[in-house]
Each structure stands twice: as structure tokens, then as C-alpha cells.
Amino acid sequence: MKRLFWIVYLIGVLGLSYYFIDKACSKNYGHKVVVCIPVYGQSYALGEEATRITNFDSLRIKYNGRIVTEKLDYTFGYFDHSSQFKQWLKRVLHYDKKAFELSVYSMAEELALQLGEDTVICIFPGGHGMNTIQQLMKPVEPYNKFIREIATAYDKAQDRGWEFIVPAVCWMQGESDIVEYPDYDYKEYFHRMYNDLNTDIKQVTHQKEDIRIICYQASTITKGLRYKANNYDATEPKAPTAQMELIRDDSLVWVSGPTYPYDFVNESLHIDAVGQQNIGRLAAKSALGIIRNQKRNKGLVPMTYEVEGNDIRIDFNVPCPPLCFDTTQVKKVDNYGFNVVRRDGVDIVSDVTIDQNSVIIHCAESPQNAKLRYGINGEFLKGGRNVGPRGNLRDSEKYVSNWCLMFEKFLSR
Known part of the structure; x- marks a missing residue:
């Protein structure tokens, strides 16, 4: 019991000392x-x-x-x-x-x-x-x-x-x-x-x-x-x-x-x-x-989606153009992370290309009523830039790049 008393006593003294030192030092702040x-x-x-x-x-x-x-x-x-x-x-x-x-x-x-x-x-x-x-x-x-x-x-x-x-x-x-x-x-x-x-x-x-x-x-x-x-x-x-x-x-x-x-x-x-x-x-x-009351930073996000025949055009908010596919920082994933999934679970994407601030997704058939996804992939129970859910789309900011946020979009008629 005596040992416990002295431990508690010591902690109390240290705590009070910490408090009074802080109070004393605060007097000198401008x-x-x-x-x-x-x-x-x-x-x-x-x-x-x-x-x-x-x-x-x-x-x-x-x-x-x-x-x-x-x-x-x-x-x-x-x-x-x-x-x-x-x-x-x-x-x-x-x-x-x-x-x-x-x-x-x-x-x-x-x-x-x-x-x-x-x-x-x-x-x-x-x-x-x-x-x-x-x-x-x-x-x-x-x-x-x-x-x-x-x-x-x-x-x-x-x-x-x-x-x-x-x-x-x-x-x-x-x-x-x-x-x-x-x-x-x-x-x-x-x-x-x-x-x-x-x-x-x-x-x-x-x-x-x-x-x-x-x-x-x-x-x-x-x-x-x-x-x-x-x-x-x-x-x-x-x-x-x-x-x-x-x-x-x-x-x-x-x-x-x-x-x-x-x-x-x-x-x-x-x-x-x-x-x-x-x-x-x-x-x-x-x-x-x-x-600094500046314009709101939204990062790299999809703004509009447009279906043109078998293609989907996604226009992005790009903080630092141009867009690019980076397969060094993030290990390449199929179609750079884009999927267009039919109701039967078939991915119909055939190719993905960049056009200035837009990404064009070429599909093998009409994507109507399919689900457009980015970053919804990866190995079961895994995470991270090599094996987890991911995509390869980023902007050209050199210090710390803005990577595209994951998303899903139902493509209705």
C-alpha cells in the first residue's frame, strides 16, 4: 500500500508541476x-x-x-x-x-x-x-x-x-x-x-x-x-x-x-x-x-457524363492539367481502373483514352443501363497501390498529385 501511495503521490506532483510550469510560461506570450x-x-x-x-x-x-x-x-x-x-x-x-x-x-x-x-x-x-x-x-x-x-x-x-x-x-x-x-x-x-x-x-x-x-x-x-x-x-x-x-x-x-x-x-x-x-x-x-478565402478545392472528380453510341465521355475537374495515367506510383490495373458492368456482371470496356480534361471509355456495346465505375476492383481483402482497389488517373501536380476519387454512376437511358 505504501508503494502505491508514493506512486500516486509522485504522479500528482508531476501533474501539478506540469500545470504550474505551463501557467508560468504563458505569462510571456505576446x-x-x-x-x-x-x-x-x-x-x-x-x-x-x-x-x-x-x-x-x-x-x-x-x-x-x-x-x-x-x-x-x-x-x-x-x-x-x-x-x-x-x-x-x-x-x-x-x-x-x-x-x-x-x-x-x-x-x-x-x-x-x-x-x-x-x-x-x-x-x-x-x-x-x-x-x-x-x-x-x-x-x-x-x-x-x-x-x-x-x-x-x-x-x-x-x-x-x-x-x-x-x-x-x-x-x-x-x-x-x-x-x-x-x-x-x-x-x-x-x-x-x-x-x-x-x-x-x-x-x-x-x-x-x-x-x-x-x-x-x-x-x-x-x-x-x-x-x-x-x-x-x-x-x-x-x-x-x-x-x-x-x-x-x-x-x-x-x-x-x-x-x-x-x-x-x-x-x-x-x-x-x-x-x-x-x-x-x-x-x-x-x-x-x-x-485565405480562395476557390473551393474539389480535387480530381468527375463533373459530367455523356454517352455517345458505345462510348462514355467523362469531363473532370482537373486542379492541375493535364490528366495522365500513372502506372508507376499505382500498379497498372485493367483499363486504368475503369469498369462498365452489365447486369450479368460482364465488364464491357474495350479501351480507355484521355482527351484533355476528359476520359473517353470505349465499350464493346451500348453502356446504357450499365454501371460505370472507377477504382472498384482489387484482390479480395487486400488494400494499397499494388493489389487493392485502385485506378491510375491523376493530374499533373508535381509536389503531391491529385488522384481521381473513386465513384460509381448508373448510366440510365
Whole structure:
């Protein structure tokens, strides 16, 4: 018992010391604007299996302490969704066994490079793995905890006399809505989730500007146990297609990118650390656009479809022309990832070509009443740029390319 007492006592002393040091240091801060852009979702948001490659000390030193967590400090990587006490204990003991690579680390670096020295970038993850969108909506505990941590960051900024704003939240969720086959409209639930986030965050920050969502796209098509190649009645494409349509059509949703162009850990479920970093750099493009009130970034998405005889012409929004097929970063897949599937499960695509900002899909017969798909393929239960669901279409951005989002479209008469 005495040993337990002294352990608890020591933890308490360390915690109080941490608190008072933080309070003392805060007296020396001048005026700052805290730009808070956290990430919320399931395991992708938490970086599961992505071995950390960001050095936290270097992150703090290189950017003059301008990248912080929800505590407005530098204790990165101590997220725990199960208990506030466990998260606090991990911080005190510097326990980082599950400190994974998060997309928001590279996003924050890009923002720190682009924004002024009076700007502080606040980042942290929220959510819970293996949850559908319905299971992450208000009033579940992961959601409540996420809002509380935004409030923590806001309160600390107020204590220091700093301005505080949440321009956007990064959204990384969708895998469970592919593989668990829930019976609801993903877009409907997304809008309900967004309305709650927007209302609750604005109540915390008192800002007038609506929160934007920076949305990635889930690609774990083949992890669904009902998955079969060229299955006309497949439901696995529904959630990714819904995400693409939200990014394309909703004025409050901006893009980061799809996950398929990257390596998956063990070619299974999660992207690796490099993939997380690339998603973060793409998110930074949208974050900067939101902050600077620029034209909305929709990424590489199909805008219109036109059937001409046996051919289909798809016109794309192309951020950085021209379009190209890349079979180096992503291993070549049949017809560069495009399928046109008849009701009997036969793919009738004979060839695919690029014409400026458009793709022409040549079919062996009329594609009317067939389903046009991109990226709906891959080996059963596999993921990633070599064997998973994928396509080869991207734009010509040299730094981090914009890859075409997956989609499905019914070609009615």
C-alpha cells in the first residue's frame, strides 16, 4: 500500500508541476492567432498502424513552437479514446507506445511554413476505430470528447490572450460504412454530423464563420466480405461515391484525397506513415484555401457524363492539367481502373483514352443501363497501390498529385 501511495503521490506532483510550469510560461506570450484544425473519424484519423516518422522535438524546434496540441503544448502522440485519466497519465509519463503518424502533423508543417509567425497551429485527433459514421455522431463519447478538447484549446488560448478559430475539421472515416453494410444514406448522416459539429464548435469558439470539412476518401472496397469483382449489385461503392459527391457538390466540403495511391500496412487496412503524410499535405492545400478565402478545392472528380453510341465521355475537374495515367506510383490495373458492368456482371470496356480534361471509355456495346465505375476492383481483402482497389488517373501536380476519387454512376437511358 505504501508503494502505491508514493506512486500516486509522485504522479500528482508531476501533474501539478506540469500545470504550474505551463501557467508560468504563458505569462510571456505576446499576441497570437490560434488556427485549430483537428482530425476526427475512425482508425485512419488516429493513425492506426502508421509507424511514427515525425520527430516531435524537431517539430517543435523547427517551427519555433508554433505547432501545438489541444493543451497548447508539445505533448504530441498521447491520444487515448477510452479515458481522460489514461490520456493524462500517458502525457505525464511520456508513454508513446501507440504514438502513430497522423496526417495533421504534415498538414501543420505546411501551414506553419505558409502562415505568419504570429500564427499558432493547433492539431490533435479524435474519434474511435471500427465505427460507422452513425456510431461517431453526437452524443457518443468520442464526439463529446472531441468537442471538449476543442474547448480546452480555446480556454487555454483565452488564458493567454490569444485569438482562436477553427476554420475546418479533417474528416477521416468511412471504412466501416463500406465493410459493415449499414442500411442508411451516408450523405444524410454526414450532413447531420456536420450540423452538430458546426453548431457545437461555434458555441465554443463564438466564431461567425462556418466550419468547413476537409474530407478524404475511404477505399477499402475489397474488405467487405460480400465483395466480388464486377458485381452489378455491389453496395461497397456507396460510401466512397457518397464522399466523392459531397466533395464535388457541397460548398462546405473540401478535399484532401483518396487513400488508394499509397502503401497499406501489410497490404491490408491502413495506409502507412508516408501515406498519412501525403494526405496531410493535400489537406494543407484545402486548409490554406479556406483560411485565405480562395476557390473551393474539389480535387480530381468527375463533373459530367455523356454517352455517345458505345462510348462514355467523362469531363473532370482537373486542379492541375493535364490528366495522365500513372502506372508507376499505382500498379497498372485493367483499363486504368475503369469498369462498365452489365447486369450479368460482364465488364464491357474495350479501351480507355484521355482527351484533355476528359476520359473517353470505349465499350464493346451500348453502356446504357450499365454501371460505370472507377477504382472498384482489387484482390479480395487486400488494400494499397499494388493489389487493392485502385485506378491510375491523376493530374499533373508535381509536389503531391491529385488522384481521381473513386465513384460509381448508373448510366440510365
